[in-house]
Amino acid sequence: MQITFDRAEVRYGAYVALQPLDLVLGEQRIGVIGLNGSGKTTFARLINGLVKPFAGRVTLDGLDTVKDEKAVLSKTGFIFQNPANQIILPIIRDDIAFGPKSRGVKGDALSRAVDGVLAQLGIAHLADRRPHELSGGELQLAALAAVVVTGPELVIFDEPTNQLDLKNRAMVQAAIDALPQQAIVISHDLDLVSGYGRVLVFHQGQLVFDGAAQAAIARYRELALS
Numbered sequence: 001m002q003i004t005f006d007r008a009e010v011r012y013g014a015y016v017a018l019q020p021l022d023l024v025l026g027e028q029r030i031g032v033i034g035l036n037g038s039g040k041t042t043f044a045r046l047i048n049g050l051v052k053p054f055a056g057r058v059t060l061d062g063l064d065t066v067k068d069e070k071a072v073l074s075k076t077g078f079i080f081q082n083p084a085n086q087i088i089l090p091i092i093r094d095d096i097a098f099g100p101k102s103r104g105v106k107g108d109a110l111s112r113a114v115d116g117v118l119a120q121l122g123i124a125h126l127a128d129r130r131p132h133e134l135s136g137g138e139l140q141l142a143a144l145a146a147v148v149v150t151g152p153e154l155v156i157f158d159e160p161t162n163q164l165d166l167k168n169r170a171m172v173q174a175a176i177d178a179l180p181q182q183a184i185v186i187s188h189d190l191d192l193v194s195g196y197g198r199v200l201v202f203h204q205g206q207l208v209f210d211g212a213a214q215a216a217i218a219r220y221r222e223l224a225l226s
């Protein structure tokens, strides 16, 4: 999918959270790094229309995040910083079924869809658990399953390995790497994006670097230590 920012700017009241941005993204994996408060989440939410541009526009394959809000939402999935907050039903299987069910999928087709995504992410053993019985990494995968089952073309992750131990981190990284969908990954975990062909660095609401991972990480380190 081609994501196009056309002088897109975000303000919260008088505060400019994202300076006017011109950018075209089409890569399969895109990393987003930057210091706390640099505008990464704002940038990510602009893509699926959760944040609306104060000026300019953002389009996904020509669909405008404001005018075509519903179509944009159905093409994108978002995994929030705290995935526990996006699991709304008490049993994981039911939560994953919720999205397709509300779009009219039922019976065997619904079971197949849910079982398929549980198998794809290797979490069939978690199907009958409750969210509080899951580790941080398992919660990420459960939230991802509920998103993937709705068939998005793009999945946006907001700090997916935040506060995970090495085992859970590896599990989440493997799941992201194996995802057939295009993915945009915001992260303070530099290793996670170190293999990506394109990494964006934000600083004080501005895109200050756009290029290969190692050079992006070097730029980020400079900013962090200056």
Ligand SMILES: Nc1ncnc2c1ncn2[C@@H]1O[C@H](COP(=O)(O)OP(=O)(O)OP(=O)(O)O)[C@@H](O)[C@H]1O
Residues within 6 Å of the ligand: 012, 015, 017, 034, 035, 036, 037, 038, 039, 040, 041, 042, 043
């Ligand atoms: N709804 C809002 N209203 C007012 N200010 C906001 C709002 N959301 C974010 N901000 C401010 O905009 C700036 C950018 O925030 P954003 O969450 O996009 O940064 P970030 O790079 O994702 O940060 P972090 O790494 O800490 O998650 C911050 O100064 C933040 O306080």
